[in-house]
Amino acid sequence: MLSRVADSLYWMSRYFERADHCARVLEANYNLMLNPSKLSTEERWHRILSSLGVPGTADGIDPQMAMIRLTSDPGNESSIVFCITESRENAGQVREQISSEMWERLNRLYHFVTQANPRLETDSDPLRLVTAVREGAYEFHGVTDATMNHDEGWHFIQLGKYMERSCALPVLLDAYFAAGGQADDLDWVGLLSSCTAFEAYCKVYTADLKPDAMAEFLILNPEFPHSVRYAVERMNAAIAAISQTSFTHATGRVERIAGRLRASLAYVQIADVMAGGLHRYLDTVIEQCKSLHAAVHAVYIDYPIQSALEA
Amino acid sequence: MPVQSADRPMPAPFSEYEIDAAYDEMFRAKGRPRPHYKHLYTHLLNLPSEELYRCKKEADLSFFNQGITFTVYGRAEGTEQIFPHDLLPRIITSSEWATIERGLTQRITALNLFLADVYHEGRILKDRVIPGEIIYTCKHFRRQMRGVKVPRDVYVSVVGTDLIRLPDGRFVVLEDNLRVPSGVSYMLTSRKVMKQIFPALFRKCGVRPIEQYSQALFSTLRSLAPEGRSTIVLLTPGIYNSAYFEHAFLARQMGIELVEGRDLVVHDNKVYMRTTSGLQRVDVIYRRVDDDFVDPLAFRADSSLGAAGLFNAYRAGNVVLANALGTGVADDKAIYSYVPKIIRYYLGEDPIVDNVETFMMTDRAQREHVCANLDKYVVKAVGESGGYGMLIGPHSSRQQQDEFRQKILADPRNYIAQPTLTLSAAPCFMNGRIEPRHVDLRPYVLFGEKVTIVPGGLTRVALRKGSLVVNSSQGGGSKDTWVLQN
Numbered sequence: 104m105l106s107r108v109a110d111s112l113y114w115m116s117r118y119f120e121r122a123d124h125c126a127r128v129l130e131a132n133y134n135l136m137l138n139p140s141k142l143s144t145e146e147r148w149h150r151i152l153s154s155l156g157v158p159g160t161a162d163g164i165d166p167q168m169a170m171i172r173l174t175s176d177p178g179n180e181s182s183i184v185f186c187i188t189e190s191r192e193n194a195g196q197v198r199e200q201i202s203s204e205m206w207e208r209l210n211r212l213y214h215f216v217t218q219a220n221p222r223l224e225t226d227s228d229p230l231r232l233v234t235a236v237r238e239g240a241y242e243f244h245g246v247t248d249a250t251m252n253h254d255e256g257w258h259f260i261q262l263g264k265y266m267e268r269s270c271a272l273p274v275l276l277d278a279y280f281a282a283g284g285q286a287d288d289l290d291w292v293g294l295l296s297s298c299t300a301f302e303a304y305c306k307v308y309t310a311d312l313k314p315d316a317m318a319e320f321l322i323l324n325p326e327f328p329h330s331v332r333y334a335v336e337r338m339n340a341a342i343a344a345i346s347q348t349s350f351t352h353a354t355g356r357v358e359r360i361a362g363r364l365r366a367s368l369a370y371v372q373i374a375d376v377m378a379g380g381l382h383r384y385l386d387t388v389i390e391q392c393k394s395l396h397a398a399v400h401a402v403y404i405d406y407p408i409q410s411a412l413e414a
Numbered sequence: 415m416p417v418q419s420a421d422r423p424m425p426a427p428f429s430e431y432e433i434d435a436a437y438d439e440m441f442r443a444k445g446r447p448r449p450h451y452k453h454l455y456t457h458l459l460n461l462p463s464e465e466l467y468r469c470k471k472e473a474d475l476s477f478f479n480q481g482i483t484f485t486v487y488g489r490a491e492g493t494e495q496i497f498p499h500d501l502l503p504r505i506i507t508s509s510e511w512a513t514i515e516r517g518l519t520q521r522i523t524a525l526n527l528f529l530a531d532v533y534h535e536g537r538i539l540k541d542r543v544i545p546g547e548i549i550y551t552c553k554h555f556r557r558q559m560r561g562v563k564v565p566r567d568v569y570v571s572v573v574g575t576d577l578i579r580l581p582d583g584r585f586v587v588l589e590d591n592l593r594v595p596s597g598v599s600y601m602l603t604s605r606k607v608m609k610q611i612f613p614a615l616f617r618k619c620g621v622r623p624i625e626q627y628s629q630a631l632f633s634t635l636r637s638l639a640p641e642g643r644s645t646i647v648l649l650t651p652g653i654y655n656s657a658y659f660e661h662a663f664l665a666r667q668m669g670i671e672l673v674e675g676r677d678l679v680v681h682d683n684k685v686y687m688r689t690t691s692g693l694q695r696v697d698v699i700y701r702r703v704d705d706d707f708v709d710p711l712a713f714r715a716d717s718s719l720g721a722a723g724l725f726n727a728y729r730a731g732n733v734v735l736a737n738a739l740g741t742g743v744a745d746d747k748a749i750y751s752y753v754p755k756i757i758r759y760y761l762g763e764d765p766i767v768d769n770v771e772t773f774m775m776t777d778r779a780q781r782e783h784v785c786a787n788l789d790k791y792v793v794k795a796v797g798e799s800g801g802y803g804m805l806i807g808p809h810s811s812r813q814q815q816d817e818f819r820q821k822i823l824a825d826p827r828n829y830i831a832q833p834t835l836t837l838s839a840a841p842c843f844m845n846g847r848i849e850p851r852h853v854d855l856r857p858y859v860l861f862g863e864k865v866t867i868v869p870g871g872l873t874r875v876a877l878r879k880g881s882l883v884v885n886s887s888q889g890g891g892s893k894d895t896w897v898l899q900n
Contacts, residue, residue, distance in 0.1 A: 104689055104690045104691075105671060105673060105677050105687060105688065105689055105690075106688040106689060106690055107674065107676065107677050107688070109690050195653060196653060198653070199662040199665070199666060199672065255690065345690065349689070349690040349691035349692075403690040404690075406688075406692070408679055408681055408693065411693040412681060412693060
């Protein structure tokens, strides 16, 4: 497969996941913010922004304005519109490589989010956009699985999706646990809903919302799709499949980094993580994801010509 | 005129059908269809008009769903449009086709010999059959190609020749497209749609198949590959090119990679593509990028569509380009007028399919004659194609004529003139009625180990009533072309 094509598929998928993640977080919090809380509006928005990894402060923030900034502001690189546009742009570069059903879904969603023009007056507009993206994501993932060959390209799509998830979840968790002391049950519900994890969590731990249990569930659970461990397992599977189809030079490097990350999640106990400091642990997960991304890029996409010729 | 050609009343849906001086593809005279059109004629008479509408809708939808579009340049952000398609097939008899086939085979053979000669010994120039000056002043002449050996001496392996039919029924060549001819994907997709819509007619008429084009193209490209090496790719300028749909279509049909310049790497005079499995050697490039853009080191330095160093790899014989570079010198409109001489010179034969009479603006007497009668001629810039840069005398204003006169006098080498030709007319389904529209014909010729011409081609239609311009960029459409078995 051409490196350029693999790269476009990867980024199409990453940007889509980024938009989906943002939509999920906004939907959960938008609901919750309708309840009064001991935190001020500013403090709550500050947490939303930092849980999405958006730089800047929330001082004097206008809630409706903030919502629009994160949904339909094309100039903001964290906004849903921006991410969907980038995703579609990448898909357009390799349109003949993805199924027409995939292109149609993505194209339709793009037209919806770029034409939706939420105004300050009507509160419910941004929410409509958020819901459309969440539903559009389920459709897109569904047709991707059902209509495309599960070949190397499909694995690059999976890799992009789970790479983005592995990077986004630690940021989200960090934002909630940083202010752990003051958080009440409703805040924790917010965290779980941001990962569509509330029901799944209760099935395992009952409705007893204990911080350690939630950290364990969202970081180490091997069966829940929005846990860090699950995402890392999927990345490992994608990487193994890719290195099999494109047996090449330095794939060992990618597999080593991915395997180490996976082991650090599979063989650790939540008590050790908490004792050593959750923040530090999450930081190392993010660092490892970054170096994995860099290794994939260096081995499959933008490798030096000289090394490829010697191999 | 013999008695049998006398007019008869035209029944619906032909009641408004006019026959004028142009050769009519379907009718000998009013109410008298040509024998090879009888099945279609009867079919149409028996078809309720709502049914025709339904067919038209079905066809349009099918094109839309397949995303068969092209991009028109010069409008805001290159608008993408569905390629307009006419519902009724254009039918050609087997004996007419046999002549076309022989004529085009002769022509491509001679033009390849000409190119090999021009870029090597130049015998035809030394023998003064063609003035050397006209070659060296051609903007598509590539002096870098002198002495470069190309596989099998095949310079042009893919040609789309534009033919038109004169009022006396003869086909003549209007233009040879020897650089990067396009449109073949419309021929293939429109056949697919037509089979869905008129299955019964196909069964009755005995239409020769064209679906093997992609395989024929693939074998042609493979026949140019060096012994034992056969990685073939299609080089596209990218998604913003007007023919990108076709590039993706053909690559998929042949099962080869669709690459852009940035996917290619040249090292040590060898060409590679950058894949997830490392660099993979490329042996044949079916390039859909113009000469000027294939290599910024050898040609236009500002091009980002090609690969740096590609030309050196090509000259070293490490990669094959199809078509070869510099083929434009043989489809220059001024050199076109010498093609009959070229055929006689290399093959010792008379041309089987003629040229259109052409006036050279470099010749003083011809220039003066044309400039005095601009309202009767079609003037074309020699290096342009796609209907750009031309003047159609009878349909032009005084001001346009004056403008062109200035241009011709300023640069006579850059222009030729041809008499205004009446293209033949074929029935088209226009707004609920069947009306004649002017058409041409572009068959696709492949040349590798041997010459292959799939029986058919792209019939282009001037959709505006009375218009003679068939280019898709100028309001033209297409029709399926049926060549009959016998």
